Amino acid sequence: MRLRALLETDALGLRLLGGDDELDRTVRGVMTTDLRDPSRYLSGGELVLTGLAWRRSADDSEPFVRILASAGVVGLAAGEAELGDVPDDLVLACERHRLPLFAVNEDVAFATITEHVVRQVSGERAGDLAAVVDRHRRLMTSGPAGGGPEVVLDLLGSDLDLRAWVLSPTGRRIAGAGEPLTPGAGAELAAEHLAATRTGRRGPHRATVGGITYSLFPIRNIGRGAAPASRDVRETVLSDWLLAVEADASDWPAARLDLLQGVTQLIAVERDRRDAARTVRRRLAQEVLELVQTGAPPTEIAARLRVAAPVLLPGLGTAPHWQVVVARVDWDEEGGSPVEAGPAAQSLLEEILVDPAAPGAETADRIAVAHTGEEAVALVPLPAVPAPAAQPDEGQAGQGPADEGPADGPDRAQEDIGLHADALLAAVRGPLSAGLADDGRLTLGVSAAVHSAEGLRGALEEARHARRVAAARPGRVCAAGHHELASHVLLLPFVPDDVRRAFTARLLDPLRDYDRRHRAELIPTLEAFLGCDGSWTRCAARLHLHVNTLRYRVGRIEQLTGRDLSRLEDKLDFFLALRMS
Numbered sequence: 149m150r151l152r153a154l155l156e157t158d159a160l161g162l163r164l165l166g167g168d169d170e171l172d173r174t175v176r177g178v179m180t181t182d183l184r185d186p187s188r189y190l191s192g193g194e195l196v197l198t199g200l201a202w203r204r205s206a207d208d209s210e211p212f213v214r215i216l217a218s219a220g221v222v223g224l225a226a227g228e229a230e231l232g233d234v235p236d237d238l239v240l241a242c243e244r245h246r247l248p249l250f251a252v253n254e255d256v257a258f259a260t261i262t263e264h265v266v267r268q269v270s271g272e273r274a275g276d277l278a279a280v281v282d283r284h285r286r287l288m289t290s291g292p293a294g295g296g297p298e299v300v301l302d303l304l305g306s307d308l309d310l311r312a313w314v315l316s317p318t319g320r321r322i323a324g325a326g327e328p329l330t331p332g333a334g335a336e337l338a339a340e341h342l343a344a345t346r347t348g349r350r351g352p353h354r355a356t357v358g359g360i361t362y363s364l365f366p367i368r369n370i371g372r373g374a375a376p377a378s379r380d381v382r383e384t385v386l387s388d389w390l391l392a393v394e395a396d397a398s399d400w401p402a403a404r405l406d407l408l409q410g411v412t413q414l415i416a417v418e419r420d421r422r423d424a425a426r427t428v429r430r431r432l433a434q435e436v437l438e439l440v441q442t443g444a445p446p447t448e449i450a451a452r453l454r455v456a457a458p459v460l461l462p463g464l465g466t467a468p469h470w471q472v473v474v475a476r477v478d479w480d481e482e483g484g485s486p487v488e489a490g491p492a493a494q495s496l497l498e499e500i501l502v503d504p505a506a507p508g509a510e511t512a513d514r515i516a517v518a519h520t521g522e523e524a525v526a527l528v529p530l531p532a533v534p535a536p537a538a539q540p541d542e543g544q545a546g547q548g549p550a551d552e553g554p555a556d557g558p559d560r561a562q563e564d565i566g567l568h569a570d571a572l573l574a575a576v577r578g579p580l581s582a583g584l585a586d587d588g589r590l591t592l593g594v595s596a597a598v599h600s601a602e603g604l605r606g607a608l609e610e611a612r613h614a615r616r617v618a619a620a621r622p623g624r625v626c627a628a629g630h631h632e633l634a635s636h637v638l639l640l641p642f643v644p645d646d647v648r649r650a651f652t653a654r655l656l657d658p659l660r661d662y663d664r665r666h667r668a669e670l671i672p673t674l675e676a677f678l679g680c681d682g683s684w685t686r687c688a689a690r691l692h693l694h695v696n697t698l699r700y701r702v703g704r705i706e707q708l709t710g711r712d713l714s715r716l717e718d719k720l721d722f723f724l725a726l727r728m729s
Contacts, residue, residue, distance in 0.1 A: 167248030
């Protein structure tokens with residue numbers, strides 16, 4: 149809008165004091181300040197409103213106006229409520245720097261002027277941007293979009309001063325304009341969005357993270373050529389992207405909301421294009437999975453992998469090692485219709501296998517996931533392990549790590565660089581738990597690495613078994629790895645509840661009762677003692693106790709339970725009781 153238009157609006161109570169030949173300047177924003185030097189908060193094009201609290205003497209006007217003019221301010225409006233008439237020294241300073249000056253009637257609030265300017269400027273920008281978005285939409289419906297979502301987000305930033313990001317359902321940044329979100333903010337925003345979606349609230353959803361307000365818009369293609377609408381929100385809630393805008397859209401006019409909905413449609417079209425490109429990888433992964441499941445000869449599986457390598461492993465050629473990851477999403481269906489969870493688990497596993505810190509949708513282009521029934525299965529290629537360092541000749545007195553045996557061999561190195569079940573879910577557990585709400589569960593199992601096609605069938609069974617171990621645990625999002633299949637951890641989830649309760653009560657209830665009455669901390673002491681493998685000195689140091697105090701507590705534990713913590717059998721019983729409690 150032009151400065152001239154402000155004078156033509158009687159409700160603003162503005163009176164021109166100087167600069168009538170500069171009234172065609174364009175106003176791009178408004179700022180209220182009483183700082184002596186507000187330059188750090190100015191970007192150019194603003195109308196500055198001031199109550200003159202910065203002015204202590206006539207000498208203050210010249211530097212203040214010079215700062216505004218240097219920053220590209222288009223006009224200054226001074227309030228008359230504090231000093232009455234606007235001082236002559238300010239009028240003269242504005243004349244010297246050719247800065248239009250207005251007096252604001254004491255009956256008019258600065259908020260009234262600010263609201264009017266923002267509404268007018270936003271309306272003009274929205275009209276310009278709507279035309280750009282419409283043109284971009286026509287281009288995208290007829291061919292690939294140039295620049296992808298980043299182009300649209302740049303338009304929001306440059307034309308509407310809106311910072312925005314496209315996020316995955318786990319909070320990973322797909323696209324964004326300007327500065328990235330603060331660490332952890334993406335996951336919190338995704339969790340807020342998924343929780344609101346599960347309650348049936350219509351977007352945009354309002355969320356505050358780190359003291360900043362965001363509006364969250366769902367990204368779904370509802371236009372011509374879009375997939376049929378889901379019967380149940382649970383079929384798509386864990387796979388849909390979202391648009392996070394750093395603004396409160398609750399009081400936006402309908403025109404601006406419609407514009408943002410148009411932006412989400414543009415991004416949804418681009419999402420559909422990228423999913424279509426992933427179809428080939430999914431089909432190849434499905435073919436390999438079917439060969440593995442049906443017990444095809446390893447030579448046939450290896451041949452199929454070699455043929456599929458250019459698509460499944462772009463740039464890698466071949467994979468010397470593989471891991472199998474199995475994921476499943478289960479929904480409670482009491483009184484409701486069945487939910488097709490296989491495709492959702494497939495999309496979700498493709499997202500989980502991407503490094504959470506890796507931006508962009510292209511980072512998932514190396515991920516190939518198939519689904520069978522309610523399960524999603526990923527064949528994950530691993531890079532080659534560097535050859536171990538040469539070992540000393542037999543008979544040499546080795547003093548370094550080379551003498552530590554097989555723990556430092558290739559298998560150990562491969563385990564270190566492979567996928568770990570808990571690490572896969574660490575960054576995404578919060579958002580996914582919100583999306584699963586009270587009626588959904590995600591369970592995930594990870595196999596050990598295998599070195600050839602011959603091991604893929606065993607790896608698949610191992611990953612499925614690990615997933616069943618995860619499913620036996622409490623919680624909405626659970627994972628288990630291959631290393632847990634040869635541990636007591638495998639047995640504990642399958643102990644019947646009545647046996648579990650009786651076993652733990654017999655051993656731990658006397659200690660809990662004693663702690664409750666005497667605040668003696670016998671349970672924490674027992675946990676620390678077993679965690680230190682029965683070492684008195686290490687346990688005392690961990691608990692910051694004198695060894696004699698520790699011995700007294702352990703003696704009390706033995707007295708209350710009738711057990712002897714110097715015996716391996718009793719240590720094992722206490723260990724299992726603590727794990728099952």
